[in-house]
Amino acid sequence: MPTPSLASLPIRRLTFRDLAACADLSEDRGWPREEHKWGFLLTAGKGYGIDDPDGGLVSACVVTEYGPQERPALAAIGMVLVAERHARKGVGRRLMRHVVSAMGTTPLTLHATPYGRPLYEELGFKVTGRAEMVCGRFTPGGPQPAVATRAATAEDLAAILRLDEQAFGTDRTHIVTRLPAFADQLRVAEEDGRIIGYAAAWPNMDTHVVGPLIARDTPVARALIASLAAHTDRPLRTDIDVRHTELLAWVKERGLASVAFNSVMSYGITELPGDWSRRFAPVTVAAG
DSSP states (O other): OOOOOGGGSOEEEEOGGGHHHHHHHHHHTTOOOOHHHHHHHHHHSEEEEEEOTTSSEEEEEEEEEESOSSSOSEEEEEEEEEOGGGTTSSHHHHHHHHHHHHTTTOOEEEEEOTTTHHHHHHTTOEEEEEEEEEEEOOOOOSSOOSSEEEEOOGGGHHHHHHHHHHHHSSOOHHHHTTHHHHOSEEEEEEETTEEEEEEEEEEETTEEEEEEEEESSHHHHHHHHHHHHTTOSSOEEEEEETTOHHHHHHHHHTTOEEEEEEEEEEESOSSOSSOGGGEEEOSOGGGO
8 A cells, every 4th residue: 555645644633542542742853741831732622633543643733712702812832843754734724724724713823933934924823922931959048038828729729710810811711721730830929918929830851830820910930839849859940931031131140050941932913812910921822
């Protein structure tokens, strides 16, 4: 039997049963396997992929939708990967065109590496911002944060969801309610009994990723990061909106170093909804 051409291979929805194949694809491209993150994204969002007749996946990506289920207000595209043996053959472009078409009029966002940015620009995505990835062992120091922080409880959920929707600009209950199981830590900042920020730290390889990080202002964001760091012996990693210059300077003073920059891109909207001044870091760049 002749081998089918890449252009004729069908694009299908992925499920949690494809977790190992997605992790294999990550490993094939020199990424960490990130099975914990793949599992989260495949259950919270929609996976798309192309099966390789020889086994495994030719390509994959995940779309995470936000807002009303019947009419999402925003969708984030992430984990766009093509197997090395099929790279530079138009597979990624085909998969992305399919996803953009499938999402119809839903506004889209993604974080693009310098390598991937030209493809997304070709498809009509525009750069609307930047995020800086920082990583390292957090070193306590300086004045103690004046903001009170503590571990979140089930009773905090309603307040966290209200705060999150105000900052993010649309509802993401299906993400926030998964955080207690996904993350090793979920902490809140309080003032006069009112929650003014929250953050999670979830395991990824040998680090704890800080995200989401939603806070009233920079001092609250600093207090949340310091409180997460105090309860882990792993290095921290996070992706901070570059407009938060004070926070970036502070985490670098505390031992985190710049690793990379990603372009925040959008399709169908000129800027992301919500209040960027309270949105410091995403759950993961793959989910917007």
